[in-house]
Amino acid sequence: MSISNDIKYKYNTLNVADRLIVINVAVYILNTLAVALFQLRPDFFMRWFELPKGFGDFITQPWSVITYAFFHGGLSHIFWNMLLLYFSGRIFLSLFGGRRFLNVYFLGAIAGGVIFMLSYNIFPAFSGVNTSLIGASAAVMAILIFVCTYMPNQEVRLFFLFNVKLWYIGLGVVLIDLVQIPISNAGGHLAHLGGALLGYVYARKLYDGKDIGTGFERMVSAVVNLFKKRQDKPFKTVHRNRGTKAGTASSVNYSQSGDDRQKKIDSILDKISKSGYESLTREEKDFLFKAGKED
Template sequence: MNRFWEEIKQQFTQGSILTRLIIINLAVFVAINLVHVALFLFTSSAENAAGSMQNIISWLAVPSSVGELTSRPWTVVTYMFLHKDLFHILFNMLWIYWFGRIFLMYLDQKKLLGVYLVGGLSGALLYILAYNAFPAFSDYVPYSIMLGASASVMAVVFAISFYVPDYTLNLLFIGPVKLKYIAVFTIVLDFLMIASSNAGGHISHLGGALFGYLFITQYKKQKDITRWAWGLFYPEKSGTKKKRRNPHMHVSYKKASPKTDMEYNAQKAKERKELDHILDKVSKSGYESLSKKEKEILFKMSNKR
């Protein structure tokens, strides 16, 4: 058992942001359900246990009532890590794992964290605005709450789907489908499901998706609108003191212009595709089948990694 916890700890401390987000969601899910079991076992009636559990959930889930929100403002963050039902967390974690891995192929971990957090905030904001703006929800505002990572996940899905829209996934029973079609299908489905019993959840999906799309449109203009969010966890280092230059030493050099994020990510994608081709060739025909240039590329790329 100690070894199991050590492995979990190692995955959390040394793993990627994607791994950490999944672990946090799973840990909260397990903790919430352990509390539920304890309440069930040690409370005299099932009704009292259910009431106590609902109070705990309400303390962490985001409310649609602005008055309730002012009394527990932290819920705009805690709700996006909170799940109670098994299938709810299962589907959310599968989606964030699949699309998060593609996201990290083209963008970095800081941006994944930023999109997840700000996407979740956007989902909560649209949920609260919709419930307070539309008459259809007026009767539900006093007691409606929302929980789950769905809005954050949709932000990640839409961000990467519109950054590499033609990236193709092979779906079971369907076959190859481009990311842009998956994104459009999910958002249309969410819009059509607003009239269902989970209206708040589907509205929050729209908020997360809208932010994911907005993030990518701005990122393509060299603007990262999530910098402030991931900056809370990755603060910029203050400038270090420059070394004093010897006045008698004159060095002449030409400073290379730095690559933009898009140029850097494009280069990474090109190198990854080239490496995948070489590795596929090795697996099929062996190392000796490689040309001299391919062997050099493989050697350089392996040293980089």
């Protein structure tokens, strides 16, 4: 039980980019193990979540415009995507919060998916090609190009050798995708460009004071609220302790217990900052985990 609490606590302390990395890696490992152990086709599960090129097929699984971004075709595919997400996510989250990060990430995935489907249904070069889209590349590209656009002159250390401005990196990865479209994996590179375009437009609009992700955020919140169970508020018994004056709020004891609880949390956090999380006792870890869930 303590190990389970440790894992949950450490997951809850991760930032939103790291959580997405954990989820992507977990999906990859579970899918790979299930396919290998049960001797299934490689796309046995993936076919329900990958993004098809045809609009008719897409109508039967509309969720795929998001879910395709959580599946990867191989170890190198997920490795480079997650590595790029880790570093670009660090820069992004040093500027903005997690909600805006998710807006850019998922809108990038959607934009990449839309460009993929449009391309394979418009350009004659892709006529008759049977393919589908998987991978977080478009979403990751949206994050990367966002930071490259929002702070283009910021320098970062590349390969531990030299400094380079972010706009050079952004321009470089876009050119690489453009050059590789006629060579291989055209659909993937087109999706990358769709994500990159979203990241660029989002950053430019935000720089001008307009957040184009607010509508998407409201829509997601509305959908989430539909699935939330309505919790009926229990009846509360209000009473006065003996010796208290009439009209004295009944929350005095609650405030005191709340203060004691906060002092204990602060004490534990101080201990973590001085000696690390592993220095906590089992009771302290359990208390901190439960306090985090209540907050």
